[in-house]
Amino acid sequence: MAPRRRKRAGAFPKPVETPAPPTPDPAALYAALDLGTNSCRMLIAQPKGSQFHVVDSFSKSVQLGAGLEASGRLSRASIGRTVQALRICKSKLDRHEVSRMRLVATEACRRARNSRDFIRLVRRETGLMLDIIEPEEEARLAVVSCAPLVSTKTEQLLVVDIGGGSTELVWIDLSTVPRHERPRAIMRLHAGFHPPESPFPAAKVVDWISVPLGVATLKDQFTDVDDDAARFALMSWYFEENLHGFSPYENEQAREGFQIIGTSGTVTTVAASFLGLKRYDRNKVDGLRMTSDQIDKVIRDYLLLGPDGRRQDPRIGRDRHSLIMSGAAILQALMRVWPTDRLSVADRGLREGLLYAQMSADGVLEDGPF
Numbered sequence: 001m002a003p004r005r006r007k008r009a010g011a012f013p014k015p016v017e018t019p020a021p022p023t024p025d026p027a028a029l030y031a032a033l034d035l036g037t038n039s040c041r042m043l044i045a046q047p048k049g050s051q052f053h054v055v056d057s058f059s060k061s062v063q064l065g066a067g068l069e070a071s072g073r074l075s076r077a078s079i080g081r082t083v084q085a086l087r088i089c090k091s092k093l094d095r096h097e098v099s100r101m102r103l104v105a106t107e108a109c110r111r112a113r114n115s116r117d118f119i120r121l122v123r124r125e126t127g128l129m130l131d132i133i134e135p136e137e138e139a140r141l142a143v144v145s146c147a148p149l150v151s152t153k154t155e156q157l158l159v160v161d162i163g164g165g166s167t168e169l170v171w172i173d174l175s176t177v178p179r180h181e182r183p184r185a186i187m188r189l190h191a192g193f194h195p196p197e198s199p200f201p202a203a204k205v206v207d208w209i210s211v212p213l214g215v216a217t218l219k220d221q222f223t224d225v226d227d228d229a230a231r232f233a234l235m236s237w238y239f240e241e242n243l244h245g246f247s248p249y250e251n252e253q254a255r256e257g258f259q260i261i262g263t264s265g266t267v268t269t270v271a272a273s274f275l276g277l278k279r280y281d282r283n284k285v286d287g288l289r290m291t292s293d294q295i296d297k298v299i300r301d302y303l304l305l306g307p308d309g310r311r312q313d314p315r316i317g318r319d320r321h322s323l324i325m326s327g328a329a330i331l332q333a334l335m336r337v338w339p340t341d342r343l344s345v346a347d348r349g350l351r352e353g354l355l356y357a358q359m360s361a362d363g364v365l366e367d368g369p370f
Contacts, residue, residue: 025046027099028047029044029045029046029096029098029099029100030044030045030046030052030098030100030355030359031043031044031045031093031096031098031100031102031103032045032101032102032103032350032351032352032353032354032355032358033089033102033103033104033128033130033354034104034106034349035062035064035086035103035104035105035109036064036107036108036164036165036350037068037108037163037164037166037214037217038062038064038065038163038164038214038215038216039059039060039061039062039164039265040058040059040062040064040082040085040086040089041058041060041351042057042058042059042089042092042351043351043352043355044093044096044098045355047359047364047365049365049366050365050366051365052355052356052365056096058085058088058089058092060085060088061319062078062082062085063078063081063216064081064108065078065107065108065112065165065216065217066216068108068165068217069217069221070220072112072113073113073114074109074115074118079118079121082122083121083122083126086122086125086126086128087125087126090128093128100362102131102354102357102358103128103130103131104130104131104132104138104354105119105130105131105132105133106132106138106166106350107135107163107164107166107214107217108164109130109132110132110134110135110165111212115132119132135166135210136193136208136210138161138163138166138210138350139159139161139168139169139170139208140170140189140190140192140193140353141349141350141354141357142161142349142353143159143170143172143186143189144186144187144190144352144357145263145348145350145353145356146261146263146346146348147183147356148183149286149344150174150182150186150259150261151259152179152180152182152183153179154174154257154258154259155173155175155257155258156171156173156174156175156257156258156259157171157174157203157258157259157260158170158171158258158259158260158261159172159260159261160261160262160263160264161349161350162214162215162262162264162265162267162331163215163264164214164215164323165212165216165217166210166211166212166214166217167211167214167239167330168208168209168210168211169208169211169243169246169334170193170205170207170208171205171206171207171208171246172186172189172203172205172206173205173206174186174203174204175257176201176202176204177201177202181200181201182203184200185200185203186203187356188200188203188360189203189205190353190356190357190360190361193205193208207246209243209246211239211242211243213238213242215265215323215327215330216323216326218235218238218239218326218329218330219322219325219326221235221238222234222235222238228303228306228307228325229303231325232303232325232329235325236330236332236333236336237333239329239333240336243337258340259342259344260334260338260340260342260343260344261343261344261346262334262343262344262345262346263346263348264349265320265323265327266323266324266327266328266330266331267327267331267343267345268280268285268286268345268347269315269317269320269327270290270295270298270299270331270345271285271288271290271345272285272315273298273301273302273315273316274290274295274297274298275288282347285345285347286346286347286348287344287345287346288345289342289343289344289345290342290343290345291341291342292340292341292342292343295332295335295343296332296335298328299328299331299332302316302324302325302328303325307321310324
């Protein structure tokens with residue numbers, strides 16, 4: 001038997017180089033920043049087929065609207081936290097050499113008396129120019145972001161975006177659009193809720209509303225109510241009262257072809273709780289369909305936990321525990337007003353809508369199925 005060859009002392013295996021991922025071409029990158037009442041979020045992405053690939057992201061709870069309900073102004077502490085977060089966003093934009101971007105602010109800046117001063121301060125301190133957008137554009141961008149989740153069987157679509165300071169609802173009639181065209185018809189709404197004449201089948205926006213109540217502003221309305229269950233019931237009732245001007249197709253909700261898509265941290269948190277996720281997984285949450293019974297059970301569990309239990313629950317998370325019940329109150333009111341047996345969960349929103357709108361306008365997305 002031939003003796004085994006001994007390895008030489010000090011011999012090393014030949015190194016195998018793992019090819020580094022290609023650095024994205026800055027010319028192909030787009031950025032979208034959403035500064036809301038509670039959070040500052042940003043995505044940097046490049047077009048990929050009919051969608052996009054995220055290159056970098058940022059998300060931070062800055063509580064820009066803290067105290068706004070009482071004072072009507074953005075506080076110095078809130079502004080300080082927000083400017084610090086925006087500096088990080090600026091460093092990411094510079095590092096990736098992004099030139100095409102849309103940076104928007106929503107309800108807190110729409111309402112605050114000192115918002116113009118704040119916008120000037122942000123420009124001076126970070127070099128970023130924020131654009132305060134109107135509720136209609138916010139609603140439109142939320143709708144566009146959900147286009148990939150629209151079923152080809154959907155004839156009546158309700159998109160709900162529960163934000164920190166406001167909640168947008170948009171009702172869309174797709175019944176005259178051929179089935180395979182329905183997701184693309186939603187995407188075309190980036191040009192406006194009432195786009196100009198086009199050879200393509202059009203999605204018809206029947207009605208939309210922006211309710212100036214989101215998870216932060218609704219919570220602030222009822223801080224004087226000590227009982228947890230009573231506070232929840234009052235919040236849900238109060239939100240429903242603010243929906244009285246929006247009731248299209250109220251006798252047709254149960255018909256086949258009706259779809260509700262919910263987009264917000266509230267909806268994704270409820271979905272993560274339903275799935276029992278201790279670590280959030282977007283791939284399991286985005287596109288999930290939940291029944292109204294499943295949603296009700298999660299909300300009942302939240303109430304049983306109480307404030308201390310919700311604070312400790314890993315499925316809810318530290319940034320969300322103080323706001324989850326006001327969001328759940330909004331969600332429960334919506335499911336009560338439009339009784340349907342299913343809600344489609346969207347882990348997407350304003351940022352994705354901003355990206356889709358920019359890329360669609362530039363013609364860099366393939367006209368393929370989603």
